[in-house]
Amino acid sequence: MDFSFTPKVEELRARLLAFFDEFIYPSEAAYHEEIQRNRAAGNPWLPLQLLEPLKQRAREQGLWNLFLPRSERAPQGLSNLEYAPLSEIMGRVYWAAEVFNCSAPDTGNMETLERYGSEAQKTQWLEPLLAGDIRSAFLMTEPSVASSDATNIECSIRRDGDSYVINGRKWFSSGAGDPRCTLYIVMGKTDPAAATHQQQSMILVPAQTSGVRTLRALTVFGYDDAPHGHMEIDLHDVRVPADHLLLGEGRGFEIAQGRLGPGRIHHCMRTIGAAERALELLCRRVQSRVAFGKRLAEQSVWHERIAQSRCMIEQARLLTLKAAYMMDTVGNKVARREIAMIKAVAPTMACQIIDWAIQAHGGAGVSDDFPLAGSYAGIRSLRLADGPDEVHNGTIARLELAHYAGQAHG
Template identity: 55%
Template sequence: MDFALSPVAADYHRRISAFIADEIDPIEVDYHRQLRALDNPWQVLPVIEELKAKAKAAGLWNLFLPSVLSNTDYAPLAELMGRSFIAPEIFNCNAPDTGNAEVLVHYGSEQQKQEWLTPLLAGEIRSAFGMTEPDVASSDATNMESTVVLDGDEIVVNGRKWFSTGIGHPNCKFIIFMGLTDPDAHRHQRHSMVIVPVDTPGVKIERMLPVFGFRDEPYGHGDVSFTDVRVPAENVIAGVGRGFEIAQGRLGPGRIHHCMRLIGLAEKALELACTRAMSRSAFGKPIANLGGNRERIAKARIAIEQSRLLVLHAAWLLDTHGIAGAISQVSQIKAAVPAMALEIVDMAIQLHGGAGLTDDFPLAGAYTAARSLRLADGPDEVHLGVVARIELARYKTATTANGAHT
């Protein structure tokens, strides 16, 4: 594969870099301080809508869509966006809206696209995704207890979901809910996905969940209950029993996006670490020259480069072979990249001393984001298990062919 940016990707990369430098970087620190100072931080500040309008007018909008860019072309753009906590929304490329939009693009009916996808892609509404449950090990989707049951021309939804990212946003209008429909069906045909408007009777946000004390306003992660929630049967996506299929299709590109944003986050952390190490002195020396910090910085650069190449390879495989040809590689990046980013952010915090723990720098928030993604979209152990299964399967085939015991 060619690692050079395509002409289209290079053009977007230049324009997004300039937009972030000119429009987002100058206001982001003040934006966060202003939001956190509010009695109610669950709101959209005017500057966000202003920047969204500018990005949309500049054609820097919905770049995650496969009809706009391939995974390989989008990956370096996601990296740029990952350097900022607000850039993804500015370009209408923030999770979980990107994943939900892709679900509706590939699996949604024309009615669902008109009612939900069109305003989502316009940036007029936001969305959430309900999969993880508090009472079961949700790393195994077959454990899911929440239900999606057909009742005449309606679907009845019951259960409880948590870490439903984006549910706190004031413009969040719907949740894509995954639940159990037929417990006796094949394990990959038991579940269904359904669109649930957040204002439907029976939907209740029980609480917003802090992560290491951060609430990620105005998006947030919610604990949401669904009690005898009734929606039209046409809100089922693609058909009853296709939830697992949709989830697998959704999570492939989504993991590319997450990992490339994390590489951007790691780049930002390393940049801050190097600036601090060269500008501060202790014991008569720059911090860079103390305690093995040069080696730590060098290893951080190597780790970022390794991760970037691994993700670009996975993106290329996804583009050329589909999810079936990239299963191992997608799991590899999901296990490797959050761990890499977490280690580099931790190193940057250490170089900043006590300041790294405060909100004077974005490092504490970066640590929270990187640590969370060792669990989100499947914990490390699940992805390592996938990689090991695929790797060992080759040897099982070889030993069987040689007449050895398996």
């Protein structure tokens, strides 16, 4: 496996790093100030005006829609392996991916539409998402069941003539707080009597459809993540045309596996970038602070933590690149062990490094003066999002045990 960057990726990487130095890092304070102004004015759920000129610059510099491979509608899209180092850079600032139209859950939803949508569905929904004109949300998790086992999902999708009628309650529907969120991709059951993994389907629901009601914005460690938001949504007798179903009845699990593979690895790529940023902040902090007569950087406990952090980042990066390489060469299904491994490894690694960085900053580390507290909250939630650690570890263990099943014991 060759993980060296092609000249094309090297050039894009240099361009992206320069973009961060010139536009993203200098805008971090202004980003939070605009959110606070909106909040003080009584509406934190407003699209941030700061981002629009940045998005235009990203388009002009060819840094737009890089995540989507093999799409006629986004010919600039890269392979997973090519995209990995670029997504990592985007992860250094948690809101930056939106500037390049590469943020969750839109990327996963666009990949879903590209792979499984009809031409009419792509024209209606994929094209405006690729243009950045609308946003979207993915409605899978439910408050009343353990959604780590997706077979528990209770939301019903019932055929009624030329329509489907949807009833259920979803929560942690990330992105649904954004007023530009126009489309929900909803997972529910079309046939509870079918085989376990053929009961579920996915359907496209316009956000303004009658019967869709946002109940509340959920917080993550106290953050509401406005204007993005993680909403609890009630779907009551929501009626959509039958042609809004994706792929066909009973194909929901198949779509979910196709959607979650790329989505998971994108999260991991960005997580490595967040860990790199945390380590950078840690190193700068310990060199500037004196405690008990010497700089923190001269105290051996910080040598240990810095060394471990570098080792952990490099290990996670190599595993991510291997998973990306396999997804490109043998497909998501064959690469499911590597995808599960990196999804379990990367957020745990980043949480530890961010925690050490917070410790190095003392009280400032848990404040909003630095991005560490917010970064920790977001990345700790990734140990639940797209499947909890325990589910990924179970997948890894089953595949490992299957490898040795039936072999003679020594």
